[in-house]
Amino acid sequence: MTDIFLSSDEDTGDTTTIQEPRLWRDALWTARVIKNEEDDGWAVSMTRQGEAEAALVGPWTMGRDKKNPKPLDAPAFHTLVKTASEVLRRHEQQLHAQLNKHVSVGVGSERIRVALQIVPDEDNPHAVLTAQDESGAQLGEARVAPGFKLTMASAQAWIEGGYAARVR
Structure with missing residues (x-):
């Protein structure tokens, strides 16, 4: 060659x-x-x-x-490219899963999806908590600490508190 x-x-x-x-x-x-x-x-x-x-x-x-x-050779290189690309994709998926979480909470006959998105900013790390109804309409949003633990109970408390901006 x-x-x-x-x-x-x-x-x-x-x-x-x-x-x-x-x-x-x-x-x-x-x-x-x-x-x-x-x-x-x-x-x-x-x-x-x-x-x-x-x-x-x-x-x-x-x-x-x-x-x-x-x-x-060409076949080996193409196989290595595919494997390395898959490794990077799995890392990206894992990072996304670490930074984005959600739970669904039943309120009456409706389900509300509460999502937590962590923003790993070096200067100002934080997270954003959002609530959406079943049609996708946003019901509330609040900025929270990046260490905020999203659980069914914390989501329920936030909903019951009227989607207050200050969440613990």
Whole structure:
């Protein structure tokens, strides 16, 4: 296989496509085969362009000589891109779940959805508590501490308090 080098202007933010045995790069991802410091084997790291940390680091196959790594190729690179993208997606889903919670509270014959959205601002972290009826109309909103615990009881108390701006 021939190595392909497509040059571009690094100052404009464009990336260079590289296809080498131990380094593959496209516009979004870089795969780098590295020596595994913990044993005699090799590892591969996948880093999204613009990120400081690798999204994925995993073992890499030894070559036929049992000393050097197997060279990267197009199918392996595409598989690594898919795997690294899935890892990032799971991290984003986990973060979303940590920052967004909701409960449904029955009030008479109606259900009210109370949601808590944590805003992890470095200077002013807080959370926003909102209530919506079954049709999605907003019934109330209040700013609360980022450590506010949303439970059925706390949601019920907020509703019974008339969606007061000050919530404990």
